[in-house]
Amino acid sequence: MAKGAKLLGLAVAAGALLASGAARADADVTFNMGLATDYVFRGIDQTTSWSEGEAFGGADVASGSFYGGVWVSNTGPHVSQFFEYDIYGGWKPTLGPVTLDLGFIYYGYTDTDDTVADENELSNYELKVAGSIASGSATWGAALYWTPNYGGDLDGLDDNSGLYAEFNGAYAFSNSATLSGAVGYVEVDDYAIDNYTTWNIGVTYPITDSVSLDGRYIGSDDDATAGFGGNGDTLVGTLKLTF
Numbered sequence: 001m002a003k004g005a006k007l008l009g010l011a012v013a014a015g016a017l018l019a020s021g022a023a024r025a026d027a028d029v030t031f032n033m034g035l036a037t038d039y040v041f042r043g044i045d046q047t048t049s050w051s052e053g054e055a056f057g058g059a060d061v062a063s064g065s066f067y068g069g070v071w072v073s074n075t076g077p078h079v080s081q082f083f084e085y086d087i088y089g090g091w092k093p094t095l096g097p098v099t100l101d102l103g104f105i106y107y108g109y110t111d112t113d114d115t116v117a118d119e120n121e122l123s124n125y126e127l128k129v130a131g132s133i134a135s136g137s138a139t140w141g142a143a144l145y146w147t148p149n150y151g152g153d154l155d156g157l158d159d160n161s162g163l164y165a166e167f168n169g170a171y172a173f174s175n176s177a178t179l180s181g182a183v184g185y186v187e188v189d190d191y192a193i194d195n196y197t198t199w200n201i202g203v204t205y206p207i208t209d210s211v212s213l214d215g216r217y218i219g220s221d222d223d224a225t226a227g228f229g230g231n232g233d234t235l236v237g238t239l240k241l242t243f
Contacts, residue, residue, distance in 0.1 A: 027063030032056075034240035039075045042164060042184055043198025043220030045231040046075040046084075058086075065092045067103075083110040090128065101130040101143070124149050126164075137172045150188045160190040177205045186228070193227025196220060202236075214238040 039046040039054040047054070058071035068089035075084045090103020109122040124147055132141030143166045150162030168182035181201035188194050202216025216236050224230030 027061050029059065029061045030242055031059050032240060032242045033058075034238055036236055036238040038234060038236050039073060040218045040231075040234050040236055042186060043196065043200075043218060043224050043230050044228055045234065065094075066090070067092065084108070085110070097133050098131045099133075101128065101132075103128045105145075124151075139170045141168045142166065143168070150191075160188055162186065162188040175205075177203055179203050186224075191227060193223050196224035196228060196230065198224060198230075210241055210243055212240050212242070214240070 034056055036054040036056070038052070039056075052074065054073055054075065056071065056073035058069055060067065060069035066089075069087075071086040071088075073084050074082065085108045086105055087108070088103060088105040090101055092099055092101050094100070104125060104127055106125045107123060126145045126147045128143065128145050130141060130143035132139055143164075145164040145166075147162045148159065150160050164184060164186050166182050166184040168180070170178055170180035172178050179201075180203075181199070183197070183199045185197050186195060198218070198220040200216055200218040202214055204212055204214040206212045214237070216238070218234045218236060220230040220232060225232055
């Protein structure tokens, strides 16, 4: 628990730094926190056999077309991944009708007393290239993520690069509810089963200007279960506060 408290303190400090930097740069800062029935990332249940719910929080700063943020959650396919902390940033230029998103994401993990691996073995990063086009109430997009080492150093492979490609779409209704979904494909070097497909569809409804509720069906194919610890079909509910 001491490590969890320390991590949350670091997240708060990082959020404060974002806020102070934004104040100097005349940028917008938002904070978020929420609860979910489970944490499923790209079709893979991050809490695996524990089937834990999720509590998360983060801070985001945007200035013009640049953005950055931090995010913390309880999670992990291993006991040592008791907390995940993400640090990300990027640039969103426009090219005609297309809004691009060029960025990076660092995935960090903390240890627990029941250590399977230290955080340096688990942590990794991704580079991101994405684009979207808005057409009336609909938005269509695609994204590509690449990492030089999909499983960090835990898998014992130094160069098993990973690729995630996604096509996504969203439609905003007149009552402010949004229907959204995506289909994604994961491919990893040097794994016995080296790829799988995942998909999701759901509705996000803003209860108030600050509180939203999301219900989502998430699925993945048999290769996700056999090679990556996926759990097939899942329904996830998320309550989120943004301020």
